Amino acid sequence: GQNIDQPTEMTATEGAIVQINCTYQTSGFNGLFWYQQHAGEAPTFLSYNVLDGLEEKGRFSSFLSRSKGYSYLLLKELQMKDSASYLCAVEGGATNKLIFGTGTLLAVQP
């Protein structure tokens, strides 16, 4: 079966660092994506991991371990505007078809 797990909600403080975890079990694996979605808006692409290791892009980094079926999104120097849902998605085998987790709602507090 196909399963992607993320925490439902997280809270963090402005200026701090937060790590959002994602574990997956899929019938195939071509890559893992992270998306950000503000309330009432469309998801926007953050990162794409194919190989094991850390990909850094400004304040955001994403890590992948294919052997463990595990990824995390690391957000540094948190800002209030980072309050959003963060969606983990796996390309499970069929060309460019994504399986999404239910998302992690991050609340950044002053």
Place this chain on the structure above:
Amino acid sequence: DAGITQSPRHKVTETGTPVTLRCHQTENHRYMYWYRQDPGHGLRLIHYSYGVKDTDKGEVSDGYSVSRSKTEDFLLTLESATSSQTSVYFCAISDPANGGYEQYFGPGTRLTVT
């Protein structure tokens, strides 16, 4: 931002009526997708297209049909709308043949079936 528009942006319709949602792109991307998003379920793929007139089912395709007669347009039709199809519908595009594996999403259509 990728050039993707959806119409209408909001629609209220009655049970049993047909409804068509339109997705239009100006990026000339080959792949197009329709998702629905519901609380507790995340984004779920309804149908997708990998070229003009080439479509396939996703995980929640029952009650939906699609058509793609030209690269830029992908239509989603609810043949006879039901209350369970009340949702937010997102269109997405991608261009994997040119290394663009990430999907870009349109602004969404909020559909309410009464």
